[in-house]
Amino acid sequence: xxxxxxxxxxxxxxIIVRDVEAKAKAWxxxxxxxxxxxxxxxxxxxxxxxxxxxxTPARAxxxxxxxxxxxxxxxxxxxxxxxxxxxxxQHGESLHHIAMRVRGxxxxxxxxxxxxxxxxxxxxxxxxxxxxxDGGAKLGCILELLEQD
Amino acid sequence: xxxxxxxxxxxxxxIIVRDVEAKAKAWxxxxxxxxxxxxxxxxxxxxxxxxxxxxTPARAxxxxxxxxxxxxxxxxxxxxxxxxxxxxxQHGESLHHIAMRVRGxxxxxxxxxxxxxxxxxxxxxxxxxxxxxDGGAKLGCILELLEQD
Numbered sequence: 001x002x003x004x005x006x007x008x009x010x011x012x013x014x015i016i017v018r019d020v021e022a023k024a025k026a027w028x029x030x031x032x033x034x035x036x037x038x039x040x041x042x043x044x045x046x047x048x049x050x051x052x053x054x055x056t057p058a059r060a061x062x063x064x065x066x067x068x069x070x071x072x073x074x075x076x077x078x079x080x081x082x083x084x085x086x087x088x089x090q091h092g093e094s095l096h097h098i099a100m101r102v103r104g105x106x107x108x109x110x111x112x113x114x115x116x117x118x119x120x121x122x123x124x125x126x127x128x129x130x131x132x133x134d135g136g137a138k139l140g141c142i143l144e145l146l147e148q149d
Numbered sequence: 150x151x152x153x154x155x156x157x158x159x160x161x162x163x164i165i166v167r168d169v170e171a172k173a174k175a176w177x178x179x180x181x182x183x184x185x186x187x188x189x190x191x192x193x194x195x196x197x198x199x200x201x202x203x204x205t206p207a208r209a210x211x212x213x214x215x216x217x218x219x220x221x222x223x224x225x226x227x228x229x230x231x232x233x234x235x236x237x238x239q240h241g242e243s244l245h246h247i248a249m250r251v252r253g254x255x256x257x258x259x260x261x262x263x264x265x266x267x268x269x270x271x272x273x274x275x276x277x278x279x280x281x282x283d284g285g286a287k288l289g290c291i292l293e294l295l296e297q298d
Binding site: 023030093 | 158164172176178179218223240243244285287288290
């Protein structure tokens with residue numbers, strides 16, 4: 001199977017937190033940056049969030065620090081089934097994923113699935129979409145595929 | 150306290166794994182790169198490894214993928230007390246740290262400690278030194294400070 005278009009570099013690192021406002025303030029102080037805006041993911045009818053193949057009303061509060069090539073994304077899960085909530089429940093506050101940019105989400109998902117790297121969660125956001133790939137057994141972590149329109 | 154010199158961007162992401170050869174091969178296949186050399190950290194008399202303020206014989210097998218600004222570091226702990234071994238025992242294979250480059254390790258450690266971000270492990274390597282900062286409670290993850298000579 002031919003490898004579809006994705007950038008072989010890291011564009012984002014996601015961290016699961018319990019209290020995004022407090023963590024964003026602490027990161028801002030360390031980085032010498034202003035505290036970022038806190039946003040909330042769209043509801044399921046807009047985000048079309050799917051977890052383990054099923055629609056889920058799960059949402060999260062997010063804060064981003066854009067640091068050149070790489071952004072740090074703080075993610076506070078707001079309940080309901082999701083990989084975010086699973087990780088907070090099972091492992092507490094912790095690093096969650098590293099993200100790479102892709103072109104053509106469907107082809108990428110088919111390619112990663114054929115490599116033994118199945119989809120775990122997906123959703124839409126204004127200007128693009130994401131998919132978390134369960135890389136635990138093969139790669140040691142969750143990969144996020146990020147596509148901008 | 151004045152903030153010492155450190156780059157406010159991410160230079161490396163560390164992943165704890167059980168089997169660095171297998172994980173390195175899987176990452177290489179996904180990234181379309183040749184499998185990297187596997188190296189082993191120096192013994193305690195050279196690396197001067199300290200964990201929780203005590204010398205430790207802990208070592209690890211490492212593999213690196215250099216992807217532009219950011220490197221992915223695979224870390225297979227080889228026993229003895231360390232943050233690497235702790236994480237493998239407590240959380241299994243998982244993302245471990247994000248690293249930033251610093252100038253002046255001692256001043257940086259004093260600064261981070263004063264911010265409520267204490268040292269958890271440190272060591273030397275050929276050409277530099279590292280320190281892991283326990284950022285769990287304040288930042289949601291371990292930070293690594295990396296200094297090149």
